[in-house]
Amino acid sequence: MVGPTIVLGPASSWLRESIVRGFGEKAEVVEAQHKVFPDGESYVRIPLDSLDGRRVLIVQSLPEPQDRSIWQLLLLVDAARRLGAEEIGVYAPYFAYSRQDRVFLRGEPVSVEVLLNTLASLGVKWLFTIDVHNPRSLQSFRGRGVNIMAFQPLVELVKPRLKTKPLILAPDKGAVHRAEHVASLLGSEYDYLEKRRDRVTGEISVTPKTMSVEGRSVVIVDDIISTGGTVARAASMLLDQGASQVLVAVSHALMAGSAREKLSTSGVEAVLSLNTLPPRESVLYADATPVAFNHISEFLL
Numbered sequence: 001m002v003g004p005t006i007v008l009g010p011a012s013s014w015l016r017e018s019i020v021r022g023f024g025e026k027a028e029v030v031e032a033q034h035k036v037f038p039d040g041e042s043y044v045r046i047p048l049d050s051l052d053g054r055r056v057l058i059v060q061s062l063p064e065p066q067d068r069s070i071w072q073l074l075l076l077v078d079a080a081r082r083l084g085a086e087e088i089g090v091y092a093p094y095f096a097y098s099r100q101d102r103v104f105l106r107g108e109p110v111s112v113e114v115l116l117n118t119l120a121s122l123g124v125k126w127l128f129t130i131d132v133h134n135p136r137s138l139q140s141f142r143g144r145g146v147n148i149m150a151f152q153p154l155v156e157l158v159k160p161r162l163k164t165k166p167l168i169l170a171p172d173k174g175a176v177h178r179a180e181h182v183a184s185l186l187g188s189e190y191d192y193l194e195k196r197r198d199r200v201t202g203e204i205s206v207t208p209k210t211m212s213v214e215g216r217s218v219v220i221v222d223d224i225i226s227t228g229g230t231v232a233r234a235a236s237m238l239l240d241q242g243a244s245q246v247l248v249a250v251s252h253a254l255m256a257g258s259a260r261e262k263l264s265t266s267g268v269e270a271v272l273s274l275n276t277l278p279p280r281e282s283v284l285y286a287d288a289t290p291v292a293f294n295h296i297s298e299f300l301l
């Protein structure tokens with residue numbers, strides 16, 4: 001019987017070590033070759049003669065530039081199929097375009113579905129990702145879609161930095177399931193932030209729905225930091241309301257544009273993230289790979 005193969009895509013280099021540590025003895029691990037032609041087109045190659053009869057896991061996160069990362073992934077899936085892979089799975093720790101999960105304005109696409117459908121039509125049978133923006137989107141995948149919640153390693157990173165028993169806050173009601181999950185791991189309380197308008201002054205404030213932050217450590221939990229706007233606004237208001245410290249814990253730290261400056265100006269003490277995207281200097285990382293591999297083993301081994 002032939003063993004499984006893991007193909008590391010170009011957007012997975014920072015995961016190499018933890019992948020080899022987790023699966024190196026049980027699966028062949030091979031790095032895809034890649035380059036960009038002078039005219040901007042992408043080239044990828046799996047440097048093997050055959051994948052005949054093998055289960056193949058392609059590891060490729062989908063960071064900026066997202067369109068290139070996605071295209072590389074699609075090309076790798078095609079290459080694996082042409083080499084004879086028996087069954088193809090994809091592990092994309094960060095699943096780009098997941099926020100366009102419905103038509104908000106008439107005339108828009110449902111981008112996440114386009115990506116899921118394309119992967120399925122190329123022959124991907126299993127898709128593993130971490131904390132996708134809306135887990136319901138995976139239901140439209142015509143294979144097995146697994147949304148992995150990997151907050152435990154993030155919580156281990158948060159714990160030693162807390163000054164007091166924390167209040168865990170989601171930035172809005174829709175994200176409260178994440179706060180609830182993290183709170184259950186820490187044995188602490190949770191709430192979500194609500195925008196309120198002062199009837200007299202018209203000023204907008206962001207406050208927890210029911211709890212007070214006075215004198216407390218606060219951990220804002222979200223799936224994504226992109227521009228940092230959501231979290232920075234909340235953090236400065238919570239500090240004004242008396243929070244003793246504000247930490248931010250997210251699954252995916254995109255840190256687009258001036259996110260780093262925005263967050264440090266707002267008084268956020270630390271940004272902690274899972275390592276689903278290329279590392280940024282201003283972020284502290286927890287390794288999500290061991291948790292992910294508990295799930296991936298079902299397909300690969």
Ligand code: R5P
Nearest residue numbers: 223224225226227228229230
């Ligand atoms: C939105 O629905 C997401 O869950 C995040 O809250 C959002 O993407 C954060 O974006 P930004 O960092 O640009 O405020």
